[in-house]
Each structure stands twice: as C-alpha cells, then as structure tokens.
Amino acid sequence: MKAIIKSGITLMAAIATIGCCCNKEQECNKECCGEELSKEQVVTENILTRRSVRDYKPEAVDREQMAKVIECGIYAPSAMNKQTWAVRVVDAPDFIEGVTAIAVEQMPQLKEQPNFRNFFRNAPTVAFIACPEESYSGEYDCGLLSENMMLSAWSMGIGSCCLGSVVPVMNSEAAKPYMERLQLPEGYKLLVAIAFGYPAGDAPVAPERDATKAYYVE
Ligand SMILES: Cc1cc2nc3c(=O)[nH]c(=O)nc-3n(C[C@H](O)[C@H](O)[C@H](O)COP(=O)(O)O)c2cc1C
Structure with a gap:
C-alpha cells in the first residue's frame, strides 16, 4: 500500500518536473535519488507499475x-x-x-x-x-x-x-x-x-505476462 502511494507521489513529482525521482521531503531508497529522471523513465515506470x-x-x-x-x-x-x-x-x-x-x-x-x-x-x-x-x-x-x-x-x-x-x-x-x-x-x-x-490495502502484484506473444518477424 505504502509502495503504491509512494510510487504515485514519486511519479507525480517526477512528471511535474521531469526531474528528480523524489523530492527532498520524502524518503527515497532508489539508487537514482538525486538524479534527473528522463521522460522515458517516467513514462515507462508509470506504465509498468500500473496495476x-x-x-x-x-x-x-x-x-x-x-x-x-x-x-x-x-x-x-x-x-x-x-x-x-x-x-x-x-x-x-x-x-x-x-x-x-x-x-x-x-x-x-x-x-x-x-x-x-x-x-x-x-x-x-x-x-x-x-x-x-x-x-x-x-x-x-x-x-x-x-x-x-x-x-x-x-x-x-x-x-x-x-x-x-x-x-x-x-x-x-x-x-x-x-x-x-x-x-x-x-x-x-x-x-x-x-x-x-485512492488505493487502500496491499499493493497488487503484477500478473505474469507472456513475452512470447510479441516478437519481430524477419
Ligand atoms: C476489458 C477488461 C475488463 C476487465 N474486467 C474486470 C472485472 O470485471 N473485474 C476485475 O476485477 N478486473 C477486470 N479487469 C482487470 C484485469 O483482470 C487486469 O487488467 C489483468 O488481470 C491484468 O492485471 P493488471 O491490470 O494489474 O496489470 C478487466 C480488464 C479489462 C481490460
């Protein structure tokens, strides 16, 4: 639950600034703390963490x-x-x-x-x-x-x-x-x-995805 909210708040801050993945008032354990997040990182993290x-x-x-x-x-x-x-x-x-x-x-x-x-x-x-x-x-x-x-x-x-x-x-x-x-x-x-x-309860786990359903053909 905390993880969902933290993820949402983190993304909100990141999207607002396309900047750091956390703001200074919030605890952040990510390695990227203090670094700028790219637009790609913000967008893909938002897509991949949505449940x-x-x-x-x-x-x-x-x-x-x-x-x-x-x-x-x-x-x-x-x-x-x-x-x-x-x-x-x-x-x-x-x-x-x-x-x-x-x-x-x-x-x-x-x-x-x-x-x-x-x-x-x-x-x-x-x-x-x-x-x-x-x-x-x-x-x-x-x-x-x-x-x-x-x-x-x-x-x-x-x-x-x-x-x-x-x-x-x-x-x-x-x-x-x-x-x-x-x-x-x-x-x-x-x-x-x-x-x-606004989410309550435990953070949902991502149901498994089948990566074989999408591939290049030559
Ligand atoms: C068209 C559609 C209908 C769905 N209907 C239900 C539903 O009736 N009840 C429910 O709990 N989830 C429903 N879902 C959610 C899916 O179960 C869920 O997206 C899927 O298990 C993948 O999990 P994720 O969204 O957390 O990645 C629906 C999703 C779609 C796209």
Whole structure:
C-alpha cells in the first residue's frame, strides 16, 4: 500500500518536473535519488507499475484530478479522429450504492468478498465508457481512451480497474434508471466501467505476462 502511494507521489513529482525521482521531503531508497529522471523513465515506470486496484479509500477522487484524467482520455488517438466514445463519470454515492444493491440481488455471493462495500471494487468514483453499437473503431478507440485515463490516474497516485463485469448488471432491467441517468447518446452501448480511487490495502502484484506473444518477424 505504502509502495503504491509512494510510487504515485514519486511519479507525480517526477512528471511535474521531469526531474528528480523524489523530492527532498520524502524518503527515497532508489539508487537514482538525486538524479534527473528522463521522460522515458517516467513514462515507462508509470506504465509498468500500473496495476488493477481492487480496494479503495472511501473518499471520491478529487474532481480537478478527474478532469485531468478525462482530458488525457480524450487525447487518445481515435480512427479518423471520430472520438467514438462517451464517458460518464459518477461519484454520487446513491448511484454507486443503488447499482451495488442490484448487483447483490443478482449475485448474493458478492457480499462474501473480503471488505465488500460496493460492486465497483469499493471504488468511490466510476467512469462508464460507451461507444456506438455500430462502429468500425468504437471499441478500439474506447480501449485507447480507457488506458490513457488509467495511466494518467496512476501518475497522480489514483488507482483504477477496468470492470467488464459491470456491463451485464447495468444492462439488466433493474438498472434501467441508472442507465438513463448516464444519458448515453442514442445508439450507444456500455462497453466497460472503470473504477477510480485512492488505493487502500496491499499493493497488487503484477500478473505474469507472456513475452512470447510479441516478437519481430524477419
Ligand atoms: C476489458 C477488461 C475488463 C476487465 N474486467 C474486470 C472485472 O470485471 N473485474 C476485475 O476485477 N478486473 C477486470 N479487469 C482487470 C484485469 O483482470 C487486469 O487488467 C489483468 O488481470 C491484468 O492485471 P493488471 O491490470 O494489474 O496489470 C478487466 C480488464 C479489462 C481490460
């Protein structure tokens, strides 16, 4: 947990200045302490240390920080710059608790999860990402937008987690009032939800990656 926060704060300071990896008031055990971090180091460390966070502190993400996260999202590339996405951010407790009640009704076993507070992995802020039902690039564009949002959040010490499991619950009849509150454009479908919040609990370990899936061909 401390490691996540430290990593986030460290990156924030580094990104703000593209300078030292720590500021003088913070303890830093890195060998590079006192040295300048390159843009490449800042960016790659941010990408490689981002993890799906599945437990959060109760306070909602600061809306100014979230505005920056959204801005980073919409600066993602999109086919022909069509920006085929709709993003709706929710931090209203009644919305989150209402959808949670519906999810628990449908899947009572959810309550057995340790520290269960809500269906969004206990996140206090959730972004709903939607794209046109008929679109050549919508899902791809939304994927790029989503990752931009998650990486920018991580650089500010904000955890996130993509939640595909939210979609069938949101599409269920019981959740219709909540879908209506999202005011998605006509013909759009909900693709994924993204949990955002300040991390609580232990630092997640990176699930193993299969490096053989990507290689040069000659
Ligand atoms: C489209 C998509 C849907 C996902 N849905 C869920 C989900 O419903 N619940 C969950 O806990 N994690 C979900 N995840 C997170 C993945 O499990 C996670 O990204 C993966 O295990 C790799 O871990 P990392 O993000 O920490 O690197 C989803 C990720 C993606 C990209």
